[in-house]
Amino acid sequence: MFFATLEGLRRFNIPHKFEFVSIITLYAKWIRNGRLQVTPEWNREGLRFAVQDPCKLVRQGLGDEVAEDLRYVVKQVVGEENFVETWPNRSNNFCCGGGGGAIQAGFTENRMKYGKEKFDQFDRVKPDVVITPCHNCHTQIMQLCDHYGGRWKTTHLWNWLVKALVR
Amino acid sequence: MRLKKGTVLVVGGGISGVQAALDLADSGFYVHLVERQAAIGGRMSQLDKTFPTNDCSACILSPKLVECGRHLNINLLTLSELTELEGEPGNFKATVIQHPRYVDMSKCIACGLCAEKCPKKVPDEFNLGLNKRKAIYLTYPQAVPLKYAIDEKRCIYLKKPGRCGFCAEVCPAGAINFEDRDMEHHLEVGSVILSPGFSAFDPKSLDFTGYGQFPNVVTSMEFERLLSPSGPCMGDIERPSDQKEPRRIAWLQCIGSRDINRACRGYCSSVCCMYAIKQAVIAKEHAHGPLEASIFFMDMRTHGKEFEAYYNRARNEGIKFHRSRVHTIFPGKNENLILRYSDERGNLLNKEFDMVVLSVGLELDKAGLELVSRLGIELDHDNFIATRNFQPSATSRDGIFVCGAASEPKDIPQSVVEAGAAALECEKLLFEARWQDTKKKAFPEERDISGEPPRIGVFVCHCGINIASVIDVKAVTEYAKGLPGVIFAQDNLFTCSQDTINQMAEIIKSKRLNRVVVASCTPRTHEPLFQETLREAGINKYLFEMANIRDQDSWVHMNNPEGATKKAMDLVRMAVAKVREDSPLPYNSVPVTKAALVVGGGVGGMTAALSLADQGFPVTLVEKKETLGGHAKKLYRIWQGEVVAPYLNELVSRVENHENIRVCCNTTVKDVKGSVGRFATTLSDNSEVQHGAAILAIGAESYKPDNYLYGRNPNVHTLLEMSQKLMKEPDSLKNTNQAVFIHCVGSRVPERPYCSRVCCTHAIDQALKFKELNPQMDIFMLYRDIRTYGKREWLYHKARSAGIIFVRYEPDRLPLVKEESGEIIVQIYDPISDRDLFLNPDILVLATAVVPRDDTGELSKFFKCAVNSDGFLLEAHMKLRPVDFATEGVFLAGLCHYPKPMDETIAQAQAAAKRAAAILARDLIPAESITAQVDPKKCTRCSVCSRVCPYGAISLSDDAGTAVVDISLCKGCGACVAGCRSDAIILKNLDNLGIMEEVEALFME
Amino acid sequence: MPKKANVKLKKIKAKIKEHINEAVPQSNINYCLTCGLCVSGCPASGLEGLDPRKFLRLIVLGQDEEILGTDWIYSCTMCARCKYACPMGIDIGRIVYELRGMRPKDKRPPNLQRSCDLQKKSNSTGIPNEDFVWVVGDVLEEVHQNEPDWADLKAPIDKKGAKYYLNQNAKEPTVEPEEMVPLWKILHAAGIDWTYSSKWWDGANYCLFTGDPQDWEYTVRKQAETVDSLGCRYYINTE
Secondary structure (H helix, E strand, O other): OHHHHHHHHHHOOOOOOOEEEEHHHHHHHHHHOOOOOEOHHHOOOOOOEEEOOOOOOHHHHHOHHHHHHHHHHHHHHHOHHHEOOOOOOHHHOOOOOOOOOHHHHOOHHHHHHHHHHHHHHHHHHOOOEEEOOOHHHHHHHHHHHHHHOOOOEEEOOHHHHHHHEOO | OOOOOOEEEEEOOOHHHHHHHHHHHOOOOEEEEEOOOOOEOOHHHHOOEEOOOOEEHHHHHHHHHHHHHHOOOEEEEOOEEEEEEEEEOOEEEEEEEEOOOOEOOOOOOOOOHHHHHOOOEEEOHHHOOOOEEEOEEOOOOOOEOOOOEEOOOOOHHHHOOOOOOHHHHHOOOOOEOOOOOOEEEEEEEOEEEEOOOOEEOOHHHOHHHOOOOOOOEEEHHHHHHHHOOOOOOOOOOOOOOOOOOOOEEEEEEEEOOOEOOOOOEOOOOOOHHHHHHHHHHHHHHHOOOOOEEEEEEOOOOOOOOOHHHHHHHHHHOOOEEEEOOOOOEEEOHHHOEEEEEEOOOOOEEEEEEOEEEEEEOEEOOHHHHHHHHHOOOOEOOOOOEOOEOOEOOEOOOOOEEEOOOOOOOOOHHHHHHHHHHHHHHHHHHHHHHOOOOOOOOOOOOOOOOOOOOOOEEEEEEOOOOOOOOOOOHHHHHHHHHOOOOEEEEEEEOOOOOHHHHHHHHHHHHHOOOOEEEEEEOOHHHHHHHHHHHHHHOOOOOOOEEEEEOHHHHHOOOOOOHHHHHHHHHHHHHHHHHHHHHOOOOOOEEEEOOOOEEEEOOOHHHHHHHHHHHOOOOOEEEEOOOOOOOHHHHHOOEOOOOOEHHHHHHHHHHHHHHOOOEEEEOOOOEEEEEEEOOEEEEEEOOOOEEEEOEEEEOOOEEEOOOOOOOOOOOOOEEEHHHHHHHHHHOHHHHOOOOEEEEEEEEOOOEOOEOOOOOOHHHHHHHHHHHHHHHOOOOEEEEEEOOOOOOHHHHHHHHHHHHOOOEEEEOOHHHOOEEEEEOOEEEEEEEEOOOOEEEEEOOOEEEEEEOEEEOOOHHHHHHHOOOEEOOOOOEEOOEOOOEOOEOOOOOEEEOHHHOOOOOHHHHHHHHHHHHHHHHHHHOOOEEEEOOOOEEEOOOOOOOOOHHHHHOOOOOEEEOOOOOOEEEOOOOOOOOOHHHHHOOOOOEEEOOOOHHHHHHHHHHHHOO | OOOOOOEEEOOOOOHHHHHHHHHOHHHOHHHOOOOOHHHHHOOOOOHHHOOHHHHHHHHHOOOHHHHHHOOHHHHOOOOOHHHHHOOOOOOHHHHHHHHHHHOOHHHOOHHHHHHHHHHHHOOOOOOOHHHHHHHHHHHHHHHHHHOHHHOOOOOOEOOOOOOEEEOEOOHHHHHOHHHHHHHHHHHHHOOOOEEEOOOOOEOOOOHHHHOOHHHHHHHHHHHHHHHHHHOOOEEEEOO
C-alpha cells in the first residue's frame, strides 16, 4: 500500500536516502517524455474502461495529481474515447470496501454491503473493464462484480499497458 | 494645531459606503466616494429581493444611489482606487487613481447605441458570467452614474488600434475617448471610511459540490441573478443546462462557511440562512407551477428581527428544511442532481433535484485585502478588518473607520447601522470643520405659473420588466397624450435612472411644463426624487402626482395584463385630473432646538448621549432607575473577551461628568409635544425639556420563566443571574461537577416567536468561563439551533474543543427537569445517539428570552412611534432605516429595537446619534408644506380640531377668533379636516376639489 | 445492532476520548458539529448499527464498552472520505485505527492479524524469501523460452546501485506469478535500471490495519533499510 510506506516514513520519521514514488506517476512521466511509447490501436473493438482511484494512493497519498496521471495513462493506452469517468472521482472517490484490511478481516457480508456503492458507481457507466491500481481494490471489485452480477472484467493497469506498447 | 479638514473619504460604494456618504454629506461634510467598479451599488444592486420584507433590492437601493450621484457634497469617483494615504486624523493626504472609462461622462447620454454596435461579447460580471455583455457596457440598468464604460481588457480597438472603433462611429454624443488615461487625484481629507464590502466564496475548490462540473449547480449569487428581473433570464428562473424552469431546487448551506477543513473559513457568514429561505420563498413566487424547495442546513440561523417569523412562514408554505450537511452531489438523469443525506438519526435518504444552489459564504476579496494591507490596517484571523467591541467601527489606524461586511459578514440593516456609526466617528473627529468644505444647493428661482393653463407632462415607467412585462406601457403613454391638459408624454425604461431624471428636468424646461405626473413604482420610495427634479427644473415640487402602476397594479395583477393596462390608464387619468388642480405650496421650515433628549441610561443611551455631547450638543439623559448602566452592569464580558466593568465605569463617569450632559435618574417621560426640530418633553418631575431630536434606548428585560424548577431550586439560574454570580463569587464553581444550560427558554415559543439573538453566544461564553474556572466540569448545552453568527462561531468552536457537549432538542420533546431528593435530574433525548440522556447537574442555567419592557408601548405613543407584534419598537424601514422611526427626529438604539449584543448596541447608538446630529447641525429644517388651513368664515371655534390634532399644532386663538394652525408643527395628517363639522379646514392640494376631480376621473371612460 | 439504551451521566467517563485527545489531538475528535456529512459520505453507514457520526457521539458520551465491542471498526476501511469533506476535518479513520489498536490481539480478526504477523517475518503471505527468488527466476525463464521478442527481459534481484527499487505485492509470486511479467516488460521497454530485493520485498503492508504502530513502523523500517542498502535512488510502489 502506497500510504503504508509514505505515511510510515513520515510518521515514524524513518531515515532514508531514496525517493518514494508511485509506478503510476512514473508511467505517466515516461509516456509524456516518450520513454514509453504506447498506442490504443489494439483496442479496435472499443472496449470501455473505467478506473478505481485507490484511497491510499489518491486521497490519502498523492491526491488529484496522481489521479490525473492515472487517467492520462489509461487514456493513452485504451484511447481517450474509450475511457469512462465515474462520479465521484479522484480524491473524492468511494473506497471499494476492500481497504483497511477488510479483505483479511472477515465480515464478508458487511464488506459486500459496503461495496454496493462502488458496484453501483461502475454499473451506472457499464464499462467493459475496470482498472484497479491496488491489489485490495482488485480483489474487492472483482468480488463485487461477481456478487452483484456485474459484467465487467477487473484488471491491473499493466496488462493493458503492455498490450499498447510500441517497441 | 492645524485646521482639520471637513472632508471625508469613503472607499467602497456599496450600501454601507453610500449610506455613510449620505449621512456625512447631509450633516455638513464634503465626501469623496471612491468606487472600484464603473458604478456604485455594490452587492445589494445584484440582489433580487431582500429579507425579511421581500422588498425589491434595486428598488429600495436605487433612490439612495441616485441621491448619492446627485448630491452636491458627494464627489463620486468611479473606476478608482485609493493607493496611498499619508498624514494623521484630521489631516490625511490621499492619492486616488482613477482608471480610464474611455467614455466622457459629461457627454454620454446612455443611449446604448455603442453597446448595440460593439462586436465583442464578453461574460457579464454583474450577472456572474451567466450571460454576455459587450466590451462597452453599462454595469446594470439602474447604474449610477448612468454612463457607459469600455472594458479595456476586452476592447478590440484598445488592444489593436485601427481595428473596430464602431462605438466611436455611432455615438451621437461623441463621448468615446480612446485617449483616456489613468488620472491621479490628490485629496485632502480629515478621515477615511472603508467599506470595501465582500465577495462570495468561490466553491470551485470543493470538488464534492460538483460546482463547475454540473451545470445546474449554481452559487447563491448566481441564483440571485437568475431570480432578478434585470438578470439573464429576466426573473423567470431557468436552469443553466436546458433553460427549463426547475420544479425542484435544493439549497446547501455553509458552503465556504463554518468549515475549517477544505474551505479554511471557520466563521459563520451570518446571512446565508436567511437569504436561502428568501430565495426559496421568492423562487416559489416566480415559478409558473409548483416548486419544491428544500434547504439543507446545520443550524438554522434566523437571529434577526422578524427573521424567525419569516422562517416559520416558509415552513408553513411548504419549504422543506433538512438538518443535514451533504457530502457529495451526484449527477442524475437529464442533468438533474441527486442529494444523499442523513437524517438526524442516521437514516440515509436520496432526493433528486433539478437544480442545486450553493449558499456561499462572505469574505473580504483580494482587492479589499490589498487595500487594507496598503493602508497598514490590521486584519483579524478570518481576514476581515479587525475591530473591537467597544468601538465597533474603529480600525487599528486612527482616523480610519470601517463599516459593512468588510469587518465581519453581516446583513444590510447592520451594514447601514455601521455606516451611521462610522460616520459618527468621523463627525466626532471633525465636527469643528462642519460646513467648512461643503457647497450649498441653490435651486433656480421658481417660475410663477399662476394664470398659466395646465401644461402637464406624463412619464410612464417600464421599471425594467416590473411593469412592462404586465402592462402595455406604450399604450398607456399614448393614452396619456390624449388626456386634457397633457402636452407631453413618454415612456422610460427606468424613470428613476439618472439620465432619465436629467432628461425630465430638461423637458420640463423646454416644454414649459407646469404639472408633472410619473406613472411608476410607488411614492413611498420615489416621490422625493421626482419632486426634487421639478425644483431643479424651476417649478414648485407640489405640482406633481404619482400614479402607482407597479405596487398597486402590475405586481398584483400579473396574471391579467389587459386589465392591468386598463387600470394603469385609469390611474394615470386620475393623477392627471388631480395634478390639474394642484397649486404651488410654500417650502416651510422650522428653527431647530440644538439639543437632544436621550431616554434610557444603559450603554446604548449613554453612547448616544456622549456621541452628541462630544460634538457640543446639550443632551438630557433620562433614566428610570436610580443609576446609569442598565443591563451591562450584569455582564461579565462580551464575546470578543473584553471585560465589561472597566468600560462601563468609564462610560458612566464620562457621562456624569460631561459638561453637555444633564443626567436625570429616577425619571421618566410624562408627555411629549412638538415635532422634529422643536420637541417639548415633560418629565416625571414636571420639568420640561426643549429638544430638536430624541433617541429612545430604553433597553429590554430578561424573561423570568415558570418552568425548569426556576425559582424553586436554588441551583437554577437565568444567564444574567449566573453572570452576576460569576462576578461576585467565581470560586463557588470550583466544586461544581456538572452544569447544564438550556437554550431558548421563552424564545422561539408560540407566545414569543422571535429569537433572542444574544443567548447562544452568551451561554456558550459563560460555559467557557465555567471551564476556565473548573476544567474538570462536565457541561451540557441543550439547544435547538446554535446561533453564534459571524465570528462568534469561533466561540462555539472553542466550546466544543473544550469538551462541552451539545445536545439538540425539538420543541415537541423538551428537556425534562425534575428534582429528586434535592438533586436536579435532566432528561434529554439525544437524536444522534438515539437515546435518552439522564444528567445530574449541580447547576442549571436557563438562557432566557430578552423581552421588551412593559412601558415600551407607552413611550412609543408619546413619540408617535410604533411597536411590532413582538412588542419591540418598530423602525421606519427594516432594511434601510434601521435607526429611524417613521416619526421624524426620533431615533432608536439597543435592546428596545431588538435583542442584540453590546457591540451592535453601541454601533446602533452611534448611528442614531449620527441621524440626530444631522438635524441638530442645522439652524433650520424643512417642515411640512401640505398643512391645514382654516377658513375663518366657516370656523365655529368648536375645538374639535385642536382636540384631535396629534401634534398639538392647533390652538383656539382669541385674537383671530378662530382655530389657528401652527404650520411648523402641522404634519398634514388630516385628522382635523376629517374632524371639522363645519368643513372649515382643508389641506392644500388634498382638498375636496382635487380629490373629487380624481374620483370623477376614475368613473370617466 | 446495539439496542437502544439510556445513558446515565452523573459524571462522564470517556476514557477513549481522553486517550484519543492525548494520542492524536490532530484527529479533532471534539470538533464535531453533528452535521451528518460523514454519514452520507460513508459506505459503512448503517453497518453494525453505526455510522461515523454515531460512532464519534458514543465516544464523546463515554460509551466506551460499546465502542470497544463493536466490529464496525472493521467495516470502516479508514478510507478518509469522511475527513476529506468534513467541515471540521475530523480524522475518523485515525480514531478507528486507535480503536483497532486498543483491541487485545486475540480479539482481533485472526486473518488480518496473521497477515501482519507474517509480514513482520518477511511478507504477508508467508512464502519463504527463497521461493520468491525462485519464482521470479522461473517465470522469467519461461518468458525467455516462449516469447522470442522478450528474450532480453530482465528481473534483477538485489542488484546494487540500480536506480529504481521495485516492491512486489506478495499475491502474484504466491498465487498468480505470470501477473508479474507485464510490469517487467514495461520497465524493460522504458529502459529502466531496476531491481527487486530478496527480503522485505512485499509491497502490501497489513500492519497498517491492525492498529499497532510499532508493527507498522518495524515493517516500513525494514523496507527502508533494504532499499538504502541496495543504494537505489527511487523506491517504486506498484499500487
